[in-house]
Amino acid sequence: MFKWKKDKKKLESKAIEQTTANEVACSGKKMDEIGLLKNNQRSIVNRINEKIEDTAFAGENLIGIIHDISNNVEVQMESIENVVSEISNYTALAEEVFSSTENSKVIAEETMGIAKEGNMAVDNSIKAMSEIEISVQNAKEVVNDLSLKSAHINDMLAIIKDIANHTNLLSLNASIEAARAGEAGRGFAVVAQEVKKLAQRSSESAEQISNTINEINESIDETIDVMNKSMNKVLEGNEIANNMKGVFNNIIGAVGTTTSVAEEINIAVSKQTESLESIISSTEEMNKTSESVMAMVESASLNTQYTKTSLNILSDVSKDLQSISTKLLDNIEETEKNESVLKTYLSSKPLTYDPQLAFDAQSAQILYNVHGGLLLISSTGEITSGIAKSWYVEEDNLTWVFNLRKGAKFHNGREITSKDIKYSYERLLSPSLKSANGWFLEQVEGAVEYCGGKAKEVIGIKIIDTYRISIKLTKPYSGFLLNLGQYVCSILCKEDVEKGKLTGCGPYIIESKEEGKCILTAFKDYFGGIPYVDKIIVNYDGENSVNSFTNKECDFITIDNKHQIEELSNDKISDIQYKSIMATYYAGFNLRSNSIFVKDSEIKEAFNLAVNKKKIIDEVLGGLGEEAKGPMPPNMIDNGYLAGLGYNPRLSREILNKKGASIKNAKLKVLVRDESSETIFNKIAQFIIDDLKEVGIECIVEKVSPDKYLNPEIISRCDLFLSRWISDTGDMDNFLQPMFNPSNFTDFTGYNNPEVTEMMNKAKEIINPKKRIQMYKDIQKIIVRDTPWIFLYHPQYGYISREGVIGVRISPLGIVRYEDIIIEKMHSSISEILDHIKIYS
Structure with a gap:
């Protein structure tokens, strides 16, 4: 009994000690939490003041913009009135044109009648000319016959002359013989003398006839010459008449065309008049709309003034809140505030800490929290003041x-x-x-x-x-x-940069950089307000992130693969938040390679068909992704209009079999990162290699250190490499230009399509949102047709934080803003201590 009482007394004493320890621990925890709450209160009040001030600046800008809109609407209304006036004047002018074309049409019809009469007269003239030509031709033939007969007469006269000459000669011979005969030949001599006279007269008559015929022949020649000239004139007249007929035909054609054009002008003017009436109606509606817009602008102006007034009141309330909060905090017993520290993980080490040289996601996560610019990107991906x-x-x-x-x-x-x-x-x-x-x-x-x-x-x-x-x-x-x-x-800061130090102005300062982590310390003079958390320890060993979280060794993590989800699920952790990221994962072809696999577009299409993207999303990412139909993520531009290159190994084999000897014995050189096979990129690489093997393509793998993986000289050694691109701004131009403009370093594939480059440059200047989106849809179609990648997937990220840590959010750009994270209560080991204390009752 005594021993029992003694043991009981010891147990009671131990219980009292344990209770006291618990009370002290709880009291310490309470004091720590009060200090934390005081810090959060100060920070949040300061931030409210900062944001109200920023909103006030935005309100001032908005008021200025609305005033500008108001002025422009007034100018627009005046312009519309001027347009209506000008259109009315133009309508009157159109009616005059219509009247003039009607008169022109009547004159054209009269001209047509006269031209047709002239054409008929020319036809008659041509007929008469043709008849004259026939008559002259007949007369010429008659004269030619006469000329021939004259020639025959000349022949006959020649015979007569010849007979007369012979007769004269015979007469001379007869006179000689009569003289010889003496008296006996005297009578014969008389006869001979008479014959001689007759012969001489015959010869003289023949000569006269010959002269007359010669004169006739000369007249005939002159007649023929005149007839030839007449014939030529007739031919000329005929040609002129034919030409005149052509002219009249042209006149008729021209008048016909004039009539037709006049008719078309009439129709056009009539339609134009109708259109002008419609335009006048539309401009009147525009005028009414402008008046409505003016009324809305005035209402908006009034509301912005109310907003400004409300902001001014809110600013005063905020100052009062700050004053009261300060007094309240001053009345709370001051305790030494423990330094608030959070731990998290990145998937791998940043490639650089120089913000102007970085282009990888890990560097971006650190640099967004260390540096600031003229403007900032908020957690929603929108522009905010910086x-x-x-x-x-x-x-x-x-x-x-x-x-x-x-x-x-x-x-x-x-x-x-x-x-x-x-x-x-x-x-x-x-x-x-x-x-x-x-x-x-x-x-x-x-x-x-x-x-x-x-x-x-x-x-x-x-x-x-x-x-x-x-x-x-x-x-x-x-x-x-x-x-x-x-x-x-x-x-x-220029002077620090010149000393080799990259001094920024963001919410956190890089306190130290080690091989496996970096430590960020809150910048107390940050222009955006003091961060809530004093230190952020960022570990680079991403493979251990979930294990560290489940063992309560870190405070928040991001999740991007199936293995992480399964680990959390095994530990009964399910309150994971998810966010679609403006990003894409792809297997890029080295388009500078001479490999047949890269040069042939059909083969690249076959590779896309061979890779089971859904399997990668399910088995590597745990469903955290969407199959890619093109380079641009669907939360940036709807990809429903693209057919996509879905999984179809049968069709892939058919395409590759057609290539036959050209790809026989050829091997695809694939670049992989020299790191754990459990990393996302290496898992994806293995899936792709296995899928290509299924359709008959053998791969040669080359391993490269992750920090050198995307160097152009390294990529030049392969045919296929794996990469991703996360949007910097959420702007479509910003997303495409780095990967598809050959002037950019980050165009790792070497893609170079002048049409796409020109379209991207034009798209920058388009203000109309619908037209701009359509332009980028057209650009994406061309890129998909060119197949520079195996289009894999657009990712989702998960994120989770321990109890008592709020404000952890992932932006659409995949960035967590550390300055927004708040610790609501201390993360202590009190609960573990209490679990191990056994109180006997």
Whole structure:
């Protein structure tokens, strides 16, 4: 009994000690939580004040914009009235034209009648000419016959002359013989003398006839000559008449055309008049609409004034809240606040800590939290104020003016001025830095010349004064402000950079960098308000993230694969939040390779058909993804219009079998990362290799260190490599340009289609959202047709935090903003202590 009483007394004493210890521990925990709550209260009140001030600046800008809209609507209404007046005048003119064309039509019809009569007269003239030609031809034939007969008469006269000559000769011979005969031949001599006379007269008559016939022949020749000339004239007249007929036909044709045109003009003018009436009706509706718009603008102006008033009141309330909160916190017993620390993981080590040289997701996660810019990207992926408290674009729609916050500081305590903005942007574009990210600012006037070493400064970036800077673009670009919000456009401290230190101005400072982790410390003078958490320890051993979380060794993690989900599920953890990311995973073809697998578009299509993307999503990611139909994620642009290259190994084999001898014995060189086979990229690589083997393609694997994997000289050694792209801004141009514009370092495949480059440059300038989206849809169609990738999937990320940690969110760009994370209560080992204390009753 005594022993029992003694043991009981010991147990009671032990229980009292344990209870006291519990009370002390709980009291300590309570004090720690009070200190934490005081810190959170101060931070959140400061942040409310900052955000109200930013909202007030935005309200002022909105009021200014609405006033500008109001002025422009008034100008528009005046312009519409002028248009209506001009259209009315034009309508009257159109009616006059209609009347004139009617008169023209009547005159044309009269001209047509006269031209037809003239054509008939020409036809009659041609007929008469033809008859004259026949008559002259007949007369010519008669004269020619006469000429022939004259020639016959000349022949007969020649005979007569010959007979007369012979008769004369015979008469002479007879006279000689009569003289010889004497008296006896005297009578014969008389006869001979008479015969001689007759012969002479015959000869003289024949000569006269011959002369007369010669004269007749000369007259005949002259007649024939005149007839020939007449014939020529008749022919000329006939030709002229025919030409005149052609002219009259042309006149008839022209008049016909004139009539037809006049008819068309009448119809057109009639339709135009109807259209003008419709336009007048539309402009009247526009006028009414403009009046409605003006009324809405006035209402918006009134509401923005109310908003401004409300913000002013809210600002006063916020100041009162801050004052009361300060007094309240001062009345709470001050305790030494323990340093708040959170631990998390990245999947791997960042490639660089220089914001202007980085382009990988791991670097982005750190740099977004360490550096700041003129503008920032919020957790929703939208633009918000940064070093610039306000901004506006001038009337030329090219020049942006930014007003800086006074008192915004670098991590070294120096105030940020407009000189730092100019220095940082020119460093990004500097030819000596050779940054792959210079294209973010290539649309700034003078950027290309400066980047090419042809200018000493970027002329489009001008310092107005200490707290104002202007940036002029070469063309309007809707994604420009989003670009300025990226970590690559971070503002750096020149004097520290020259000493080799990359001093930024973001919410956290890199306290230390080790091989497997980095430690971030809250920047107390951050212009956006003091972060809630003092330190963030970021481990790079992503494979151990889930194990660390389940063992309560870290506070929040992101999840991107099946193995992580299964590990959490095994530990009964299911409250995972999910977010679709503006990103894509792909297997890129090295388009500079001479391999038949890369040069042949049908083979590349067959490779797409051979890879089972759904299997990769299910078995590697645990369903955290969507099959890719093209490069752009569906939360950026709807891909429903694309057919896609789904899993179809049978069709893949058919295509490859057609290639026959051209691919026989050829092997595909695949580049993989020299790291654990359990990493996402290496798991995907193995799935692709196995799927290609199923359709008859053998692969040769080359392993490369992850930090050198995407170097162009490394990629040049392979035919296929694995990569991903996460959107920097959420802008479609920003998503496509890095991967498909050959002037960019990050175009790892070497894709070069001038049509696509030109279309992307044109799309930048399109303001109408629907037209811009359609342009990018057309661009994506061409890229899918060219098949530079095996299109794999668009990812989702999961994220989870321990109890008492809130504000962990993933933006559509895959970034967690550490400054938004709040610790609601201390994460202590009290519960574990209590679990091990046994109290006997």
